[in-house]
Amino acid sequence: MDFALTQEEKELAERAREFTREYITPRAHELERRNEFPMEVVQKAYEVGLMNLHIPEEAGGPGMSLLAETLVSEATGYGCAGIATSIMCNNLAFAPLVIAATIDQLKEYVQPLITGKKVQFGAFCLTERKAGSDVASVATTAVRDGDEYIMNGVKCFITNAPQASLFTVFASTQPELRHKGLSVFMVPKTKGVKIGHVENKMGQLNSVQSEVVFKDVRVPAECLVGKEGEGFKIAMMTLDKTRAGIAAIATGVAQRALDEAARFANIRHQFGRPIGKFQGIGFMLAAMGARASAARLLTRYAAWLADHNMPVSKHSAFAKFFASDAAMQNAIDAVQIMGGYGYLTEYPVEKLVRDAKLLQIYEGTNQIQRLVAGNAILKESVDLDTGFHVEYPGRDAPLF
Ligand SMILES: Cc1cc2nc3c(=O)[nH]c(=O)nc-3n(C[C@H](O)[C@H](O)[C@H](O)COP(=O)(O)OP(=O)(O)OC[C@H]3O[C@@H](n4cnc5c(N)ncnc54)[C@H](O)[C@@H]3O)c2cc1C
Helix, strand or coil: CCCCCCHHHHHHHHHHHHHHHHHHCCCHHHHHHHCCCCHHHHHHHHHCCCCCCCCCHHHCCCCCCHHHHHHHHHHHHHHCHHHHHHHHHHHHHHHHHHHHCCHHHHHHHHHHHHCCCCCCEEEEECCECCECCCHHHCCCEEEEECCEEEEEEEEEEEECHHHEEEEEEEEECCHHHHHHHEEEEEEECCCCEEEEEECCCCCCCCCCEEEEEEEEEEEEHHHEECCCCCHHHHHHHHHHHHHHHHHHHHHHHHHHHHHHHHHHHHHCEECCEEHHHCHHHHHHHHHHHHHHHHHHHHHHHHHHHHHCCCCCHHHHHHHHHHHHHHHHHHHHHHHHHCHHHHHCCCCCHHHHHHHHHHHCCCCCCHHHHHHHHHHHHHHHHCCCCCCCCCCCCCCCCCCC
């Protein structure tokens, strides 16, 4: 077993950490107060080569691995989960296209967005007000009309939408078929595509989400990605991969909470000694460290499986729910260890609590991750031989 990163991966991770130390961590709080998209920081991340890593070389990208993306997301997530989300969102928006579009489609629609001087954005448009976890309830439609589709519907919670020039849209081409009638389209920002209500949030204020309204939008038929009816499958394949990215941001938050708490526990004295010397605090730090390390290992393992074209659903679900739960728990523990100071906004850890909460919700809530993982485990157990042979009472037919 080799846990070592390649030289290229080590250099990328170091570049991302340096970028975070210089541009994200010192400014995240001040930027958060502005409650707007952190364009200068994201532009800089683009310039130093931390974005669009998974776009294949044939389409003008660096063609790097998912593991490489997780290294960047962990480093930037350490500085600010909101800014990391703003930087990482192109990975989510373009992943369905990398999975299912032709190289010609990528060259025409994605390459111009990733090779210019100015950073440009894509947005992943799946969620609607009545279709969250239940993706099959998507009500946006795309009706074929000659060489075009006519698209109507409203998406919500869409990250980077106000900045985006290309929308990856999941719409129904045959609503009566539910999830089997879903299709994916690349929709440039054209007439009929409007930004609706901008969402107000409790955390990750350095990222922006809004509704996207599609009103009689004429989408050229060449913008269909894959075949009609493949949308659900492409969405699931996308999320299987991109959840490692959320797990990586979560790992960064879990580590940051630990580091801030440990630093404080060394310095803060009560009863004549550093509070870290009290076993009650030391045990908390130990558990926080174990959570951050386990989150990192699960995340990198999921990315490695995906990079080697191995089944990844179960492990990307493990990584997403474990790492985001670790981030949440570590953030709350950091507030506790820092006492009253942990609760004040001029110190770093109350922001971690607000930011971490979202990690348990977006890209599939942690309940949905547990459903995915639980179903995968049940399926695997059908042919499992534990070596202990006994007949259990039950029905003849197993669940799978
Ligand atoms: C800040 C932010 C950014 C986002 N960015 C994007 C984006 O860029 N693109 C995009 O398409 N979407 C985006 N989303 C949407 C996000 O993925 C959804 O919010 C999420 O999938 C949950 O859907 P929902 O909010 O409708 O909750 P619901 O699906 O209504 O769930 C409500 C509750 O019920 C639980 N639940 C639902 N079904 C089950 C079940 N079968 N078993 C057990 N529990 C269940 C959920 O876990 C949750 O606790 C974003 C959301 C937020 C808040």
